[in-house]
Amino acid sequence: EVQVVESGGGLVQRGGSLRLSCVASGFTYWMGWVRQAPGKGLEWVASVGQDGREKYYADSVKGRFAISRDNAKNSLYLQMNSLRAEDTAVYYCVRDRGFYSFESWGQGTLVAVSS
């Protein structure tokens, strides 16, 4: 079974920055981040290809968030800058089995942005 563990969430002020991390087994896949605001639905945030060169972002985070990976450490990252209240959510690290079908999910890490 694939293990996915996120860390790095917390409370941050509006305009601040936070870096999320994720360690996953079976790391030779596209990876990504999906978030879920409290009581709301799922929202795709960003994805990165196997070698880290291809990166894609939702319009809502483009220019503020940066996804990256370190294959030697089986680790995925999400650098979040210029945080807004609407970024408050549980952020899930996900493994993509292909074309945005997310087959493995971590337990999630909560990011709360205070105004």
Next chain:
Amino acid sequence: QSALTQPPSASGSPGQSVTISCTGTSSDVGGYNYVSWYQQYPGKAPKLMIYEVTERPSGVPDRFSGSKSGNTASLTVSGLQAEDEADYYCGSFAGNSNAVFGGGTKLTVL
């Protein structure tokens, strides 16, 4: 990237079948055979139930099935069981290396 449209709720009695719809556009659901479905229990992470419209990951009961017609995808749960009560989300590849989800459907087993 507009969200896909799902009914907010669905219900059925044990043993019955229930179908949840997911409506998008020709730019997402209708344009690609890359629709997926997720089951989520309260306070838990989502679980992939269906991918590529009709495919089931290993371990998912065959009571769960997916289909698509035009811009609308559907998830059917046959032989409803109490443990099927959960939130269900659809997702789709949306071109230009983007993805979009539906708003979710709360399935109640009566």
